[in-house]
Amino acid sequence: MPESSTLIPAKIAPVHLGRDAYVYVRQSTLTQVREHTESLARQYELRERAVTLGWDPHQVKVIDADLGRSGSEATAREGFKELVADVGLGQVGIIFGIEVSRLARNNTDWYQLLDLCALTNTLIADSDGVYHPGEFNDRLVLGLKGTMSEAELHLIRSRLTAGLRHKAERGELRQGLPVGFDYDHDDKVVLSADEAVVEAIATVFRRFAELGSARQVLLSLREDGLLLPRRPARTGRIHWTAATYPAVHDFLTNPCYAGAFVFGRNRTEKRIDPSGRVVTRTVALPRDEWAVLIPEHHPGFIDWATYEANTAQLRANWRPPRGTGGGAAREGSALLQGRIRCGRCGRMMQTGYSGTNGNSPRYVCARAKQLYGGEKGCQSLGGKRLEQRVLDEVFAVLAPAALDATVQALRDAEQAHATSLRAFTLAVERARFEADRARRQYDAVEPENRLVARTLERALETRLADQRQAERDLLAQQARRPVQLTEDELTWLSRAGADVKAIFEAPTTSFRDRKQLLRAILTEVVVTIDEEKRTAALTLIWQGGASTELAMEMNKTGGHARTTDEDTVSLVRRLAQNYDDTTIAMILARQRRRTGTGLNFTKARVKSLRVARGIPAYQPPTETVAPVDDDAVVVTVAEAERLLGVGKVTIYRWLNDGFLTGEQLTAGAPWRIRIDQAVRDRLAPEVPEGWLRLADAAKALGVARQTVLHKVQRGELEAVHVNQGRRKGLRINVNGHQTGLFDQP
Incomplete structure (x- = not known):
């Protein structure tokens, strides 16, 4: 150095x-x-x-x-x-x-x-x-x-x-490719040579075009037993697994499947965690911030326009933010879910359900009240009449084109079935190849080498089971082949016409399918309600921008027979003087009373009834107990437990035996118990000398136990309740008491 x-x-x-x-x-x-x-x-x-x-x-x-x-x-x-x-x-x-x-x-x-x-x-x-x-x-x-x-x-x-x-700007940067793509000898991106891989990925895109939801694609793949190919970056080998949501979502959102070359889709960010360590995470960037985007760079499963439509559909399927509507078509019976807009504030109206079975849709615009503290929501209306009015107009518009669409759909059914069947056919072919390879490996092992033979035998059995399952799935799919119509039948159909409305209302048509049909035709429906005239102005906005103005009569308020009976209203009026809405709803439920529309009473419905009938709300007293006179108070069961030092079961037994005096405003209502000095005197911490238990007192007097209790209630026998120690219970003084002629049981 x-x-x-x-x-x-x-x-x-x-x-x-x-x-x-x-x-x-x-x-x-x-x-x-x-x-x-x-x-x-x-x-x-x-x-x-x-x-x-x-x-x-x-x-x-x-x-x-x-x-x-x-x-x-x-x-x-x-x-x-x-x-x-x-x-x-x-x-x-x-x-x-x-x-x-x-x-x-x-x-x-x-x-x-x-x-x-x-x-x-x-x-x-x-x-x-x-x-x-x-x-x-x-x-x-x-x-x-x-x-x-x-x-x-x-x-x-x-x-x-x-x-x-x-x-990367020239599209020549060699990157890791998702499953379904490979590099050729010239470093060009090409589709995989494995037909089963290509067909499985194509099936995902076809089903999304049909169902419009990644979750529905996942469920359909799971139901049919179709596997999806995956290729981990650490191994680079393709393996087949059951469909998962991340896998389906990755196929639909990766621009490589649309034939595009992309560089710089993600950004690395660093932050310091609470322990002081630097944590690195990868953040996905919006499309306008991608460093390089070259559409039509290589062959893809879909084109770029379809990719943009798919991503827009996935974004629309997300849970909508507050104040907006939308989302994927779901199982509920509200056919216009996510398509109703308030004509007053411009917000999307929310969907709710009511009725005895909870299947009556209702469209409500209440965001102004919820978010900004308004006195009330903009407007609301029931869904049955609104949906029927919209459907009548939709079927009227579809009538001229419905026949041609039906004939074309029947002609395309066979081709669609053949396309769907290809994925199952290739799955069987792949399963047979895997089983043959496992059999060859098993046959090649020496019989004496049982350590290896047992492992290969288990692998062979697994592959054979996969082959049998794939063959069963293929047979099940072949059984779904649609019926082919002859040329004579198609000619007759042209003369007779097709009842699209009957198909729409058929029991086999799900609510999700009906919503998908309406969404393919309607962009949204704008509703403006005139409260005074009880009418609703409807604006139907069709796909493409055209609109249709409609008017609809609404239900008239008041004067109908579906009101709560006066006996229930009178009972609520009496109960409101002593109980809150929750307790009143509980009492009415115990008596099996219903609203005018046949619904069970809840806190909200009790309040609505009170407000409609002008019944004041219950005002709780400032004191915990209500004094009646100088030495007596009226309390609840819980307060009686605290004052008397006994349990709830004992309180109810005393009420039944007459040891305590109480009342209920109506059946099922809470007890109101009167406690005075005489009741307090009947409580003792210890057993007085010579006083007997109920059974011993009945035996000493030679009468039944119920007779002894009646004498205690009439004051003919002295009795106290011992509330401390191990000898708790009723004690009766029978000294000097003579049994009468009519005291025998």
Whole structure:
């Protein structure tokens, strides 16, 4: 090493030789560790240099825990953390590194190490010499070297990124391809040569075009038992798995399947987690921020216009934000879900359900009340009459074109079935190939080698089971072949016509299919209600921009027979003086009472009835119990438990036996119990001497137990209730009492 012998003694003092010498070894990547062996050997040779400068061999410590790790940050470098910690503890006399860039590639870590070395009198040595960070000149040189090391890393990254970007702009950058694509010998992207892979992916796009929902595609693939190909980047081998939502969504959203070359779809972001570690995550960028986008770069499964339509459909299927409508067509009976717009505020109206069975749709615009504290929502109306009015207009518009569409659909049914059947046929072919290969492997093994034979036997049985399942799926799909109409039948159909309305209302047509049909025709329906005239103005906006104005009569308010009976209203009026709406709803439910429309009473419906009939709400008293006179109060069961010190079961038994006096405003209502001084006197902490239990008292008097209880109720016998100790219960005084003639049971 080119060093002046006169400078070394001035730098290296006995205090440094009394500490350990640390040699820090690092390579940025595992490829460098494997291939750049000369640089690695030079770093390990620094141990001999430390011995040459005066340290004993046992004092030299080599830290090589960071081989294969970048020096751009210290969070993932455990060896560097150990070095910094030992420097801070004053255990290090000198640090050896082949160059500054091995210690750190950023100034944050580098200057932190320099500061600690200056405070603990630690030297730093590289291939150019020995430096003391506490001296100004040495600190200046080390600082410049650290800055150049950081700038060098920046320049390397800039050159590499610019080269990748320049090649990507021409569409020539070789990237990892999703399953279904391969590179040919000219590095051109082509479709996979495996027909089963191509057909399985094409099936996903065909079913999405038919169903319009990634979830529905997933369910249909699962129902038919079709597997999807996947190719993990770590292995590069294709394997077949059951359909999952991430797999289906990846097929539909990856622009490579639309024949486009894309570079820079994601961005890497860094943040510091609560533990202080730097966390890196990948964020997907919007399409207008992609670095490179070249449509029609290679053959695809769909074109770019279809890809944009698919992504727009997927975005529309998301849960809509507040104040808007939309979303995928669902199972509910509201046919205009996500298509009704309020004519007053312009917001999309929400869908709800009511009725005895909860299947009557209703469209409500209540966002102004919910979000901005308005007194009431804009408007609401029932769905049955609205939907029927819209359907009548839709069928009237479809009538001229319905016949031709039906005939064409029948003619295309056979072709569509054949296309769908191809995926199942290829799946059977693939399963047979896998089974034949497993059989050949099993036949090739030596019979005596049971360790291998058993494994191959299990694999063969699995492949045979997969083959049988694929064949069953193919037979089931072949059984779904549509009936072909002859030319005479098609001619008759042309004369007789097709009843599209009957097909729409058929029991086999699901609500989701009906909604899809309406969405293919209607963009939205704008509704404006005239409360005074009880009419609704409808504007039907068709696909393409045309619109139709309609008017609809609404139900008249008042004067109808579906009102709550007066007996129930009178009961609610009485109960509202003592109970809140929740308790009233519970009482009415126990009595099996219903609203005028046949619904069960709830808190909201009780409140609505009170407001409609002008019944004031219950005002709870300020005191916990209601005093009746000087020594008596009227309380609930819970308050009676607290005042008397007994349980709920005992309270109800006393009410039944007449030991307590209480009342209910109506059947099922909470009890109102009267507690006075006489009741309190009947409670005793201990059993009075000579007083007997109920059974013993009945035996002593020679009468039935019920007769004893009647005498207690009439005051003919004294009785107390012991509420403490192990001898709790009723105690009766029978001393001096004579049994009468009519007291026999």
